[in-house]
Amino acid sequence: MDQLFTHSTQILTQLLVNCISDALYILIDPDQLEQVNYHYLSLFKPYQIMLISPTISPQKFKTNATIIFISKNHLIPVITSIISTISAKLPSAQFHLFSTPKLSLTSDAFLRQHHVIDKILTFENVNFDISQSYDSNCFILSARNIEYDMSRFSINCVQEIAEIAFQTLKVLGGAKCIQARGKIAIQAGKSLERLVLEENLTFNKIKFEQVIFVDRLTDMLSVMVTGQSYMEQLDSHLKIQQNKVDNQPIYDCFDIVVQDCKYTHINNLGDKISILAKNAQAKVKECKEIQGDKSRPISEISQAFEGYKKAEAAAVFINEHTQRILKIQQSRNAVYCEEILLKKEILDSRGRGKTDLVFKQINSGKDLQTVLEYLSIISMSVGGLKAKDLFTIKKLITLTYGLQGLALLNQFQKLGLVTNTDQEQIYQDIFKEYHIVEQKDNEKIDYQQISYPFTGITPINVRNIQEMIFGSKDKKKQIGQWQGNVTYKKQLTTESPEKPKFLVFYIGPITHSELASIDVIRRQAQKTDPNFEIQIIASDLKTGKDIMKTICQVM
Numbered sequence: 001m002d003q004l005f006t007h008s009t010q011i012l013t014q015l016l017v018n019c020i021s022d023a024l025y026i027l028i029d030p031d032q033l034e035q036v037n038y039h040y041l042s043l044f045k046p047y048q049i050m051l052i053s054p055t056i057s058p059q060k061f062k063t064n065a066t067i068i069f070i071s072k073n074h075l076i077p078v079i080t081s082i083i084s085t086i087s088a089k090l091p092s093a094q095f096h097l098f099s100t101p102k103l104s105l106t107s108d109a110f111l112r113q114h115h116v117i118d119k120i121l122t123f124e125n126v127n128f129d130i131s132q133s134y135d136s137n138c139f140i141l142s143a144r145n146i147e148y149d150m151s152r153f154s155i156n157c158v159q160e161i162a163e164i165a166f167q168t169l170k171v172l173g174g175a176k177c178i179q180a181r182g183k184i185a186i187q188a189g190k191s192l193e194r195l196v197l198e199e200n201l202t203f204n205k206i207k208f209e210q211v212i213f214v215d216r217l218t219d220m221l222s223v224m225v226t227g228q229s230y231m232e233q234l235d236s237h238l239k240i241q242q243n244k245v246d247n248q249p250i251y252d253c254f255d256i257v258v259q260d261c262k263y264t265h266i267n268n269l270g271d272k273i274s275i276l277a278k279n280a281q282a283k284v285k286e287c288k289e290i291q292g293d294k295s296r297p298i299s300e301i302s303q304a305f306e307g308y309k310k311a312e313a314a315a316v317f318i319n320e321h322t323q324r325i326l327k328i329q330q331s332r333n334a335v336y337c338e339e340i341l342l343k344k345e346i347l348d349s350r351g352r353g354k355t356d357l358v359f360k361q362i363n364s365g366k367d368l369q370t371v372l373e374y375l376s377i378i379s380m381s382v383g384g385l386k387a388k389d390l391f392t393i394k395k396l397i398t399l400t401y402g403l404q405g406l407a408l409l410n411q412f413q414k415l416g417l418v419t420n421t422d423q424e425q426i427y428q429d430i431f432k433e434y435h436i437v438e439q440k441d442n443e444k445i446d447y448q449q450i451s452y453p454f455t456g457i458t459p460i461n462v463r464n465i466q467e468m469i470f471g472s473k474d475k476k477k478q479i480g481q482w483q484g485n486v487t488y489k490k491q492l493t494t495e496s497p498e499k500p501k502f503l504v505f506y507i508g509p510i511t512h513s514e515l516a517s518i519d520v521i522r523r524q525a526q527k528t529d530p531n532f533e534i535q536i537i538a539s540d541l542k543t544g545k546d547i548m549k550t551i552c553q554v555m
Helices: 007-019 038-042 073-089 105-113 155-172 183-198 216-222 230-238 252-260 266-292 298-348 355-363 368-380 387-414 424-435 460-470 512-528 544-554
Strands: 024-028 049-051 066-071 094-099 119-122 138-140 174-181 206-215 487-491 501-510 533-541
Touching: 066 073, 155 183, 155 206, 155 501, 155 533, 174 183, 183 206, 183 487, 183 501, 206 460, 266 298, 355 368, 355 387, 368 387, 460 501, 460 512, 512 533
Parallel strands: 024 049, 024 066, 066 094, 094 119, 138 533, 174 206, 206 501, 501 533
Antiparallel strands: 174 487
């Protein structure tokens, strides 16, 4: 990867490694969308990416946050305002500014005088041309008025999203048409159309085939527990490819292991690649010994020398991927596997004998949403939750959490998230979700059709995006059968972009699973047109635990 770095990116990477604390936020100017691949930066530290907006709330940041701004000069006043607002609420926050082109002396002096910027790095003609993954096409928007509960949703948010979409188009280039699905999404689409008309904006170039708005707020229960499919993680994050010398794989068995591990847990993959590394080192040692044995024929020594070069290259190649795997183990497994192990244990036993777990959680003072999450898993496993156990748990929840706890449990029952009904299909869906990274016979699974735990609902927004881009193949289901299924489409110009690019605004949270599903759509389209691209701007990036907490808060 190093050979792909420009001098500027080497400086940036080194600075990030040296000076950024555990609480990392990156705020990006919209015109940097296509230049910054932030996924690579995520390998160093935890991070959150947002677009620079004057309405960013300090509540979005941790107390000791370190915040990076990547921007051009024209947003310096906005950045200064943001820093002042955040500093007033979070005095221990630190700020770093990466500006291109170089800051004017006035701006530089002003920022330093007010002690709002700790380090300033300027560089010109930056090219962040490093290995792409679908993560680099998703940016997280911070808008203070966005809420995930429709009853509290502010109409000001719609205008703000439209404004950001408008500014993004002004900087990057226009769109041939606007499309929206969902009540709030349609309002945002119409607001964007109105802004274009009011300013009589004519674009110098048409960058996007469509700007698409989708409304997660009408479909918030479609993602309850999320985990990125391992196939997509392997392809997108590890970038394992055949490394060839003289048109032959450097180490033939490496490709076999990759195929073997596509549906294997990351730890197992790490173990197997570790064995490969040892084999490669053994081969290097063997070839060295042959070269040092002068009694052997010259042809054998020469052959050993060639084998030595290939084995040594294989060792370096394997070591590179081993290091990447270790980083993913630290970042992904630390969060993902800790939550999943106990749930997986419940699923393996099909819920039998696990009701005591709920009693223990309640008695130990666990928060209510955690109790209900495990109760949901148990109740939806085969033969999981008996009526008498549910009655006892109801009484215990009422005594421990009060009437609010009882009311929330009743809401979960109404939604079908907690039930004493035997549901074999729901169990199978959950089982498939949690074991999808381990079973080798899942090669024919359509990752867009994975049913999520608790609801059995597919990631509908991903299907909506696919339909809006390519049209529906099933004429009976053209609009999509979900709440808020009215659609809106407005053509802005007859001119088409050079490349088929689509800009998608997610109003509400997006998950890693949905990103993986969108990447499937992207890859399928790129087989026939390599220039096809989907870029995403979402209001938030949510894990299953985040969404579970959100549901508990708004019910």
